[in-house]
Amino acid sequence: MTMKRFLLASIIPLTLTGLVAIGWWLLNGVDMDVLNPSGDIALQQRRILFITLVLAAIVVIPVFAMLIGFAWRYRHTNKKARYDANWTDNKWLEIVWWGIPIAIIGFLAVLTWQTSHSLDPYRAIESDKETVEIQVVALQWKWLFIYPEEGIVTVNHIVVPEKTPLHFTLTADAPMSAFWVPSLGSQIYAMNGMTSQLNLIADHTGVFDGYNTNINGKGYSSMQFTVESKTNRNYESWIKRTKSSAGFNQDTYASLAKPSTEGVKTAYRLTDASIFDTIVGKYMHGMQENKEEMNVEAPMENHDMKSHDMHSMEGH
């Protein structure tokens, strides 16, 4: 083997070694929210991820092996290898490579059907603890969270009790946005004039990062928030503390809703319980004149709002 050939032949192994080294250096000690989750939903999703990867490997590994093996074995300089220019059909081989993917996808299809239901973001999480209700409003460019039962409002920050089901009802007063806490699992879009829902649970205490995943204007990158999971006792005392904060009413909302990226993590006491329905309702009929009637008709708006909920359209 000449020097030139040797150098050429070593390019691929050298490159692969280099890439693996870079990968090792990058991944060493890095904590990935999706792969190291803190909530049961995300944990189940990780399990599906691993099952899918193993199933895919059944096809991918032979493909890579054959790609390299065949290319080497049947190189045109290798006269020892059999050359069969007209061997272009083999029923049994074709049955094998239709059959194996069909079997794998068949298995995955069952898994998909089951998990689409069991991990449906709208599906309530079973627990003996009472679910915490949180209303979410995506704004330009901050997140508004309303705890209707506790009478609390927060911005860019949620505090939740650990091991307790959380039920989010989401809307937007901004272009289409999306709510995602990778440590807890599952994201969902938040859209004007309608609501979507999401059920999550935190398995232990901690602080988790949340993101907007759908571009909604200039301040999109700033729409990060945090989820702080506390023990039940600490959560209760946080509620008590927050109850003495400044009040949050339509006026506070109006100034908060102005486009800006200065979403300071603040908390308020909710003084106007109809605020979420008003936000959803303001897009319902679209006519500016109706705006003043909205508050009066809040219960009816609420009814209308449900009919605009995509999920209920499908008879859930």
Place this chain on the structure above:
Amino acid sequence: MDLSWLFGRMSLEYLPHEPATLAAAIGMPLLALGAVGAITYFKKWRWLWKEWICSLDAKKIGIMYLFVALLMLLRGLADAAMLRAQTAVSVGDASGPFDVDTFQQVFTAHGTIMIFFVAMGAMFGLINVALPLMIGARDVAFPWLNSVSFWLFVVGMMLSNVSLIFGGFSNAGWLGYPPLSGLEYNPGPGIDYWIWSLQIAGIGSLISGINFFVTILKKRAPGMTLMKMPIFAWSVLVTTVLIMLAFPILTATLAMLSLDRTMDMHFFTSDGGGNPMMYVNLIWAWGHPEVYILVLPAFGIYSEIVATFARKALFGYKTMVAALVAIMFFSFVVWQHHFFTMGAGANVNAFFGIMTMVIAIPTGVKIFNWLFTMYRGRIKMTASMVWFMCFVFTFTLGGVTGVILAVPALDFQVHNSLFLVAHFHNVIIGGVVFGYIAALTYWWPKMFGFRLHEGLGKVSAYFWQVGFLLAFMPLYALGFMGAVRRLDHYTDPEWVPFFIVAGIGVVVIGMGAVALVLQIIYSIWKRKTLVDTTGDPWDGRTLEWSVPSPAPEYNFKTIPVVTHRDEWWHHKQSKTTQAEPALEDIHLPKPTSIGVIVAVGAGLAAFGIIWHMWWLAGLGTVIAIVSIIWRTMNDDTEFTITAAELRHETGAKS
């Protein structure tokens, strides 16, 4: 004096004022001026006008498509480099080199340009060059429409680039979801540039789809039944069906969005009875078939390349056809997988998820068939074949992450994160880009009469492959870490090394693109030594290799009669000498400028609508319509090459 009737909503504030766009706005016209100057200096205007701009020769139109696509590839790569330069540094208190508005326009332009003006352009270019030759046709079914398609494509491309100089581009992502792309949140001209750039190019694509569909059905050489067609022709046939079904959806959707914006209508607004979710459904009902429109011809190309360089007929031809047709059907029932997270019910999500996975079956079968075409072959590892190897490796990885995204319960965890970005680059670079570059290398001799330099092609493939891994593997990891797409700024310092490696990856891919350009320049320089005198440099299998390189204007002196699947290969194997059939007169379409004029009219109309210059919108529309009517009344559209001239030509050569 109020001049708004004349200038619409134009004003000086729309001139670029940010360094990056300013540089582009000065640089691009300078480049264009340089090109104009060079053409004038070398006195090439007449040649350019008569031989190229007015040409109705599919091969020349194809070459022009490929030229534009290559230019736009460089523009798209420059955009990508800007994006990664930003994300490599803009963490915490540090700000990147670009402001938010520029960054958002750049990623929108990157996606739009790469899909519409690189991938679509290269696809139509290759189809124009190779398809008529492969099916033994002298031309396409509608040569003049072919010219209209191409020039509409060029005008669309120019609109998206002109926006850089005046007015700015869309900042709402490559598919521009309302309400963000609606009047309320985005009143400026950027979104309108995006709409009309796509609208015009899209109509061009639709016309091309019809054109090649009819070409394949009506212009095949005698004896070439559908099941004797080269597999590339099959892939194009299936693609054109997708184009004809999908592109009208794009046209209608963009038209409605434009009505929302210019006439204050309410198709996709949040209020007034509109529904943005309808837009999301419609745009993906086009958008998903679109990715198959791009990748299916690439599948056809790989099939031709692997059979040629393994010197063995394609394994399982019938299965390959069945797989193509299956993919065609399924690609229309998967669009909802782009928005599992929009809140549809579990049954709907599960249905679309399973349909998506089902596509993996015929796609997997195709990969096995390619591998078994190599099995017991005599493989020449040419540059085209190296691109094929890179394709199988990369595309298979992309398939795995595609299946992950297809499971709705999993998609909820990775949707719109950088994992998704890595996935679609994985399949589009691995499938489409590698395929089209492989095809460019493969068919180059047929276009120009000389081969491309093999070594530089392999160097380019090496850089693209390594660059791809460096640029996108970190993005998969970043997706798992919570990094979402389209971030101009982030807070987590742990992400920085990943973004830096991804940035290095873009540089390496850029080196691949430079190697590709160098390969072309070097090969032009060395065209004497790389010359293809036989017309069949690869010992090919299909009819395009039976004619000289570059292919003559009329493609075939006499139309071949087809008896076998790989007709040319069979012809060479059987070694029978058939009596040369008698030469007959050949009728070819005359060059005409009306294709360009129609496109210019459409471009003026679009520019008028973008800037609310209604007189210009009207004028442009009138120009386009009158030119079309003018053309339909012209009966003298062909010229004749007589048999005597053909004989003379043959005599002179031999």
